[in-house]
Amino acid sequence: MVEALDNPTADSLEKRSSLTLGGDTKEEPEPENRLPIYTISDDKGSSSTLDMVSLNSATTSATVNGDLENNKVPDDDIQRPKKEEKWWSTLIQVAVPFFIAGIGTIGAGLVLGHVQEWDVFKNVSAIFVLVPSLSGLKGNLDMCLASRLSTQANLGKMTSVKEITTMVVGNISLVQVQAIVAAIIVAVFAIAVNAIIDQEFSINNALLLTSAAVFTATTTCFVLDFVLVSVILISHNFKMNPDNVATPLAASIGDVVSITVLSITASYLYKVLDDNIWLPCVIIGLYLLILPVWIYVVLHNIYTKPVLTTGWTPVISALFISGLGGMILDQAVDNFSGFVVFQPIVNGIGGNLVSVQASRISTMLHRGSLPGILPEGTRVWDWPWRVLFYGTQTSKIARMLLALAFTGQIVFMFAADYMYQKTITIGVAFGFAYVICSTVQVMVLLYIAHIIVHQMWKCQMDPDNSAIPYLTSLGDLLGSIFLGLAFFILALVGQEYEK
Structure with missing residues (x-):
């Protein structure tokens, strides 16, 4: 027996x-x-x-x-x-998708810098509150999916076609449920904030923002999730750690896509809304009708059923945290030239790197410990020096990510400036302020990631489902605050970034 x-x-x-x-x-x-x-x-x-x-x-x-x-x-x-990864192997696996995703963040900034002159952005100011929250939502849902599947791959669960199919179908259905519900909530938040600030409310604008948000979130998630699944399967088959590859791509590659789709959808609806008020109503109604189908699939999938009932708090909380960053963007866009170009880069890179660290810590805990028990010698609250530089199991990766952040932000700063201005205009003062604020943002995020992931594990919560939404939304908020502070100080000393 x-x-x-x-x-x-x-x-x-x-x-x-x-x-x-x-x-x-x-x-x-x-x-x-x-x-x-x-x-x-x-x-x-x-x-x-x-x-x-x-x-x-x-x-x-x-x-x-x-x-x-x-x-x-x-x-x-x-x-x-498993054998410990060589530092150079980890660096290559992280750096390649990091710089690819960095191109996406530059694209997102350039797109936002271009579309801010469109009529819908000039006349419906709530859309600036919506952009960071919707981009954050898109990144959160995709990164949670990438983190969950990467953990399963590292644990050796993605071996049979049947298991892989079950995981993929369940997770994509789960993301669709979360995208529909959360997009409606974030649209309502943007509308409410704008109504309070501007002291006016428009039902047409409310329908426009809600329908555009739902369409953008569901469409971009559905398409890009298949890309992420392919990346995870390919990297796993080639003996690469999916945590290093999938989460950076999920963190930033969707930003440029989501901002582009949102801008085009909102602009089209804005042009036809007066004569076709029924169109946004039909869009919202269709997604509400299909929502029960996605819920049914998720509830009958063993991998995603628990997440449907327990994974809402971090996603919804992250929306409101990112929304605060959207309020900063809404105010900064009229006062600081070029802010909309660099804000997606700072936020995207921060979320990119912290998602790698959070996913790796989560995989380490799943592999070597039980929920509720921290590995030997691991503390939730530790000295920042030990967490970021030397003294913990993940400090080596933290050092590497900080080096990537410092180097990458310099490259992306000059690249974005050249593509936006058609020439190099970065001065010493702006370059110094930009690199300092972006590096400090990543340092704070990596330290918070150590605390949040280990505390969630100690409380028997799965970090794959809960940690990343908080971290990326904090990245949006901190990035907007630090960058806004840098622009404000530069304006005080007469070193503004000007087109």
Whole structure:
């Protein structure tokens, strides 16, 4: 008779842990502040001990067969620790998609700098509040999907076509549900903020913003999610860590697409709205009709059903945090020339890099610990120096990401300036202020990521579903604040960025 450890959690662990085979049980005390050690013994008197690194991940059940050959757990039931990645391998895997995604953030800034002269942006100012929130929503949903699938790939779960199909269908359906609901909420938020600031409300503008937001969020998520799934599968097959590749692309590649689709959709609806008021109503109605279908698919999928009921708080909270950044953008666009060009770059790069770190920490925790228990020597609250430079398991990656942020922001700053101005106009004062504010933003985000991911794990929450929305929305808010502060100081000393 076999007694298996099924879906262990922190609440089910005692100071003495055991696993029984053939009726005999051996128990060993669990040392203070260490992961439990499981002793497997049989009626012949032989035994084996396994710690959490050797057992399956906490999200699956550990199954032990009755007639084990040589009294060993089958290979399929052992989660073998992977070799540590070489620093140069990690750097290449992160840097390539980072700079590709950086091109996307530059494109997003240039698109926003161009479309701000369109009639819809001049006459419906609430759209500036909507842009950061909608871009943040798009990035959050895609990065959570990329983080979930990357973790499953690193845990060896994406091996059969059936399992992969189930994961992909469930996750894409989940993103559609979240996109429809969250896009409506973020549109209502933008409309309410604008009504309070401008002391006026227009039902036509409300319908325009809501329909454009829902169409943009669902369409861009649906298309780009298939791209992300392909990237994860290809990188996993080529023995690359999907955490390094997928999350940077998800963080920024969608910004330029979402801003472009939103601008075109809103501009078209603005032109035809007076004579076709029914059009935005039909768009909203169609998405509300299809919403139950997506919900049905998610509820009947074992990988996404729990997320549907528990994953809303971080997504909705992130919308309002990003919305605060949108309010800053709405005010800065009229006061600081060039702000709309650099704001998506600062926000996108910050969210890009912190999503890599959050996804890697989450994978490390899934692979080597149980929910509710931190690995040995790991603390939620630690000194910034240890987290960012030297002293923790993830500080090496943090140093690498900071170096990428510093180098990348210099490259992207000059590239965006040249593409926007058709010549190089960056001065020493602006360049210094820009690099300082963007680097400080990434440092703060990486430190917050360490705290949030480990605290969520300690509270038995899955960081793959909850951490990234908070981090990227904080990236939007902090990026807008720091960049706005830099522009304000430059204006005080007469060093404004001018076209």
